[in-house]
Amino acid sequence: MSTRIDRRFAALKQEGRAALVTFTMAGDPDADTSLAIAKALPKAGADVIELGMPFTDPMADGPAIQAAGLRALKAGARTSKTLALVREFRKSDDATPIVLMGYYNPIYIYGVDKFLIDAKAAGVDGLIVVDLPPEEDEELCLPALKAGLNFIRLATPTTDDKRLPAVLSNTSGFVYYVSIAGVTGSAAPDAGKVAAAVARIKRHTKLPVAVGFGVKSAEQARAIAACADAVVVGSALVDALCKSLDNSGKAGLGTVKAVTDLVAELAQGVRAARRVAAT
Amino acid sequence: MSAPQPNSFRTGPDERGHFGIYGGRFVAETLMPLILELEKAYAQAKADPKYQQEMDGHLANYVGRPSPLYFAERLTEHLRKTASGLSAGGAKIYFKREELNHTGAHKVNNVLGQIMLALRMGKKRIIAETGAGMHGVATATLCAKFGLPCIVYMGAVDVERQKPNVLRMRMLGAEVRAVESGSKTLKDAMNEALRDWVSNVADTFYCIGTVAGPHPYPAMVRDFQSIIGHETREQMQAAEGRLPDSLIACIGGGSNAMGLFHPFLDDRAIEIYGVEAAGHGLKSGKHAASIAGGKAGVLHGNRTYLLMDDDGQIEEAHSISAGLDYPGIGPEHAWLHDMGRVQFLSATDDEAVAAFQLCSKLEGIIPALEPAHALARVLDLAPSKPKDHLMVLNMSGRGDKDLDSVAAFLESKKR
Ligand SMILES: Cc1ncc(COP(=O)(O)O)c(C=O)c1O
Numbered sequence: 001m002s003t004r005i006d007r008r009f010a011a012l013k014q015e016g017r018a019a020l021v022t023f024t025m026a027g028d029p030d031a032d033t034s035l036a037i038a039k040a041l042p043k044a045g046a047d048v049i050e051l052g053m054p055f056t057d058p059m060a061d062g063p064a065i066q067a068a069g070l071r072a073l074k075a076g077a078r079t080s081k082t083l084a085l086v087r088e089f090r091k092s093d094d095a096t097p098i099v100l101m102g103y104y105n106p107i108y109i110y111g112v113d114k115f116l117i118d119a120k121a122a123g124v125d126g127l128i129v130v131d132l133p134p135e136e137d138e139e140l141c142l143p144a145l146k147a148g149l150n151f152i153r154l155a156t157p158t159t160d161d162k163r164l165p166a167v168l169s170n171t172s173g174f175v176y177y178v179s180i181a182g183v184t185g186s187a188a189p190d191a192g193k194v195a196a197a198v199a200r201i202k203r204h205t206k207l208p209v210a211v212g213f214g215v216k217s218a219e220q221a222r223a224i225a226a227c228a229d230a231v232v233v234g235s236a237l238v239d240a241l242c243k244s245l246d247n248s249g250k251a252g253l254g255t256v257k258a259v260t261d262l263v264a265e266l267a268q269g270v271r272a273a274r275r276v277a278a279t
Numbered sequence: 280m281s282a283p284q285p286n287s288f289r290t291g292p293d294e295r296g297h298f299g300i301y302g303g304r305f306v307a308e309t310l311m312p313l314i315l316e317l318e319k320a321y322a323q324a325k326a327d328p329k330y331q332q333e334m335d336g337h338l339a340n341y342v343g344r345p346s347p348l349y350f351a352e353r354l355t356e357h358l359r360k361t362a363s364g365l366s367a368g369g370a371k372i373y374f375k376r377e378e379l380n381h382t383g384a385h386k387v388n389n390v391l392g393q394i395m396l397a398l399r400m401g402k403k404r405i406i407a408e409t410g411a412g413m414h415g416v417a418t419a420t421l422c423a424k425f426g427l428p429c430i431v432y433m434g435a436v437d438v439e440r441q442k443p444n445v446l447r448m449r450m451l452g453a454e455v456r457a458v459e460s461g462s463k464t465l466k467d468a469m470n471e472a473l474r475d476w477v478s479n480v481a482d483t484f485y486c487i488g489t490v491a492g493p494h495p496y497p498a499m500v501r502d503f504q505s506i507i508g509h510e511t512r513e514q515m516q517a518a519e520g521r522l523p524d525s526l527i528a529c530i531g532g533g534s535n536a537m538g539l540f541h542p543f544l545d546d547r548a549i550e551i552y553g554v555e556a557a558g559h560g561l562k563s564g565k566h567a568a569s570i571a572g573g574k575a576g577v578l579h580g581n582r583t584y585l586l587m588d589d590d591g592q593i594e595e596a597h598s599i600s601a602g603l604d605y606p607g608i609g610p611e612h613a614w615l616h617d618m619g620r621v622q623f624l625s626a627t628d629d630e631a632v633a634a635f636q637l638c639s640k641l642e643g644i645i646p647a648l649e650p651a652h653a654l655a656r657v658l659d660l661a662p663s664k665p666k667d668h669l670m671v672l673n674m675s676g677r678g679d680k681d682l683d684s685v686a687a688f689l690e691s692k693k694r
Contacts, residue, residue: 054592055592056461056592057467057470057593058470059470059473059474059477059579060473060474060477061474062474063460078590079590079591080590103577104305104577105578105587106590108577108591109576109589109591110591131306131307131577133304133305133308134311136303153308154307154308154309155308156307156309157309158308158309158310158311158312158480159311159312163311181477182477183474183477183478186478
């Protein structure tokens with residue numbers, strides 16, 4: 001069964017370049033602005049859209065994404081509204097893959113079966129759930145695969161060769177390599193180390209390998225894109241959004257543009273990488 | 280409450296850390312290898328008689344165990360007088376004196392076990408979360424004793440209301456980091472400790488303060504705290520020639536309660552009561568009673584009862600007691616509740632403060648606000664029992680840390 005994610009990575013392989021995966025928080029700073037941002041992302045250069053599902057207690061996130069989640073919740077975000085955002089997006093874009101990323105509790109409370117049906121119907125392609133390691137695959141991973149959604153797993157610097165097969169076993173779509181042991185938005189990873197880690201993962205799987213955590217600039221995106229199949233940028237975009245807000249935390253006139261400008265820069269970095277690699 | 284009864288209540292968890300549907304290992308991949316390593320190291324330590332011997336030595340000479348089982352005679356008499364309507368009524372009340380341990384609470388029993396394990400594992404840096412500060416103080420204390428650097432995460436609200444403990448931790452050489460995220464209490468301190476652990480995987484040991492978190496923590500902390508119940512069995516046999524009729528303890532995450540309860544779970548005639556914090560009242564929405572007011576969900580590595588809204592967003596807990604101010608409960612308690620083996624009650628801020636004052640004046644023991652919640656329920660349970668009923672309250676900590684909070688509370692009531 002091929003999904004939008006599979007098709008997008010196949011097409012980019014043909015093009016000979018890495019994908020830019022953008023992370024923004026659904027409902028941040030409010031539902032309408034967040035939809036406007038999502039709609040503008042593909043044109044700005046995003047190849048895959050990751051949408052954060054807000055949660056009160058994001059244990060693996062740094063201050064930027066914590067704050068984004070709380071802004072969204074304050075503006076009334078909830079799981080059903082995240083799915084509504086995806087439904088709206090799909091009315092005008094049937095090609096760009098959408099991956100929801102978050103924590104398990106809101107999905108568990110929504111009801112796993114109902115969530116999978118509704119997410120699939122809304123046009124969601126994949127899920128990344130931070131607090132569901134392979135040891136808990138029966139909870140959501142296996143039902144999601146059965147429902148035709150990709151379940152994308154995180155591999156980390158602590159995932160050794162002995163453990164990698166377990167992490168990869170029920171993974172589909174792509175593998176997300178967390179380039180540093182840390183929370184989102186931490187210091188930038190060392191490109192040399194990342195290349196070695198990606199090579200190590202590729203010895204175990206044919207899936208595309210995306211690299212994220214700590215990528216902030218076009219230059220860093222270029223360096224990572226030279227050795228990985230995709231570059232994920234989150235905290236930097238969320239930070240750009242945050243800086244564009246007015247004093248009361250509301251979206252300003254420049255909020256959508258603040259995000260898309262940075263996405264365009266990052267996309268250039270990603271596209272420059274293979275040119276360097278090719279020459 | 281009509282769940283099929285197991286042959287034993289003491290065999291959990293299964294190898295994946297489940298107590299019925301509760302427990303488990305809901306953590307980020309970065310932490311998973313560390314948790315598996317911890318599980319293995321703990322199993323090895325448990326099987327090593329030298330580890331247990333060394334721990335026994337420290338428990339006796341450093342912690343000051345065994346803690347006494349004390350007959351609270353004046354409280355018993357007081358409640359027998361007020362039980363006038365029920366002429367023959369009034370249980371005989373005993374306190375298990377965990378407040379006499381070094382550092383002033385039961386927390387040290389668990390911390391000793393974990394720090395000795397950290398040393399065996401070659402870990403060089405200890406982190407902990409704390410609410411009331413008692414777990415933080417115990418961790419800072421043992422880190423001082425064993426020469427380890429110690430970082431304690433504490434919600435900014437708790438830093439404010441438990442100042443004496445912040446000063447103690449700093450005096451002991453620990454670094455106290457005030458957590459400004461979320462509700463700035465215990466749950467946020469735990470989030471921040473988990474974030475630290477994810478960022479410092481190579482050398483850091485996370486010393487969790489209660490029977491919660493990912494497997495193996497709930498089982499491991501329970502094992503370390505079970506010395507409370509084991510001693511109580513022996514001491515009650517010595518004092519009364521038989522086992523007690525009921526046990527009662529307060530529930531934050533549930534470690535002092537589980538430590539007392541676990542060795543008695545299969546003595547099915549014994550009534551067991553856990554007391555949650557009802558804050559301003561269960562109906563007010565401002566409380567910390569996750570069994571009474573929550574439902575099953577996933578947070579901090581385990582499935583358990585949690586306070587949350589209908590979207591699965593975790594709600595802030597409210598209690599005058601910083602140590603009970605947590606929107607969850609250990610997974611084994613969640614299971615024991617579903618099985619009907621432990622009955623969960625609650626006590627409000629008002630009731631806890633009244634019990635705090637009564638105990639201070641009648642027994643010369645200033646209890647911590649946490650066990651004062653359990654004491655509040657003793658005040659109405661004991662009179663309803665016959666005179667030969669033996670009731671044990673876990674006096675989990677002493678109240679020096681709470682004098683400011685209680686004084687401020689009483690002052691606010693006057694206005
Ligand atoms: C004296 C005392 N009792 C009880 C608790 C609550 O924790 P637990 O339910 O794990 O025993 C605390 C926590 O800080 C405490 O300090």
